[in-house]
Amino acid sequence: xxxxxxxxxxxxxxxxxxxxxxxxxxxGGTVNLFWYVQYPGQHLQLLLKYFSGDPLVxxxxxxxxxxxxxxxxxxxxxxxxxxxDTAEYFCAVNAIGTDKLIFGTGTRLQVFP
Amino acid sequence: xAGVIQSPRHEVTEMGQExxxxxxxxxxxDYLFWYRQTMMRGLELLIYFNNNVPIDDSGMPEDRFSxxxxxxxxxxxxxxxxxxxxxxxxxxxxxxxxxGRETQYFGPGTRLLVL
Numbered sequence: 001x002x003x004x005x006x007x008x009x010x011x012x013x014x015x016x017x018x019x020x021x022x023x024x025x026x027x028g029g030t031v032n033l034f035w036y037v038q039y040p041g042q043h044l045q046l047l048l049k050y051f052s053g054d055p056l057v058x059x060x061x062x063x064x065x066x067x068x069x070x071x072x073x074x075x076x077x078x079x080x081x082x083x084x085d086t087a088e089y090f091c092a093v094n095a096i097g098t099d100k101l102i103f104g105t106g107t108r109l110q111v112f113p
Numbered sequence: 114x115a116g117v118i119q120s121p122r123h124e125v126t127e128m129g130q131e132x133x134x135x136x137x138x139x140x141x142x143d144y145l146f147w148y149r150q151t152m153m154r155g156l157e158l159l160i161y162f163n164n165n166v167p168i169d170d171s172g173m174p175e176d177r178f179s180x181x182x183x184x185x186x187x188x189x190x191x192x193x194x195x196x197x198x199x200x201x202x203x204x205x206x207x208x209x210x211x212x213g214r215e216t217q218y219f220g221p222g223t224r225l226l227v228l
Contacts (some may be wrong), residue, residue, distance in 0.1 A: 042221070044156075046216045105156075
């Protein structure tokens with residue numbers, strides 16, 4: 001069965017620090033990949049997505065993610081975080097040919113000024 | 114567009130009571146999804162509809178849970194009878210295409226507490 005692992009459950013950073021959140025999936029075939037973000041008190045919204053092409057994907061608010069097929073990974077990065085990036089981040093994977101979108105358990109990011 | 118609308122935003126009920134959660138998807142979206150979010154299990158898909166028809170309900174935990182979509186602009190998720198372990202945040206989402214190919218737009222969620 002497909003699964004998505006987000007190993008960092010809780011990350012605490014100071015403003016201007018660099019961020020990398022890990023996401024690994026278990027599926028040998030072609031995948032579509034997503035990162036969603038949930039700001040405090042708000043609903044989930046799409047941060048970025050990868051379907052094909054350049055494995056380095058740029059999203060909103062300065063976030064980017066890199067798809068490394070050989071590592072089954074889609075890590076989220078930001079060079080310099082802000083207090084407003086405090087949120088929960090979810091990685092999600094869709095195996096091509098299926099209609100299921102599998103979410104990871106999420107990573108809670110806290111950024112202190 | 115107002116986005117996906119869910120009601121109520123918060124629900125506190127006692128064990129054994131019936132709970133009904135409501136969702137209004139974005140107009141024009143023909144896919145609707147119900148999710149449950151807990152600390153232990155993260156975000157789980159319960160059921161999804163396409164053109165008002167339930168396509169996959171394999172995520173529905175047990176017979177106490179049921180979902181309907183009587184028309185393109187309304188869906189309900191019902192728990193009867195409710196149990197404390199049902200306490201979670203329930204999200205509704207809609208999209209213009211299948212899960213893996215189109216962005217899902219989430220509602221604000223219903224925070225359910227069963228005492």
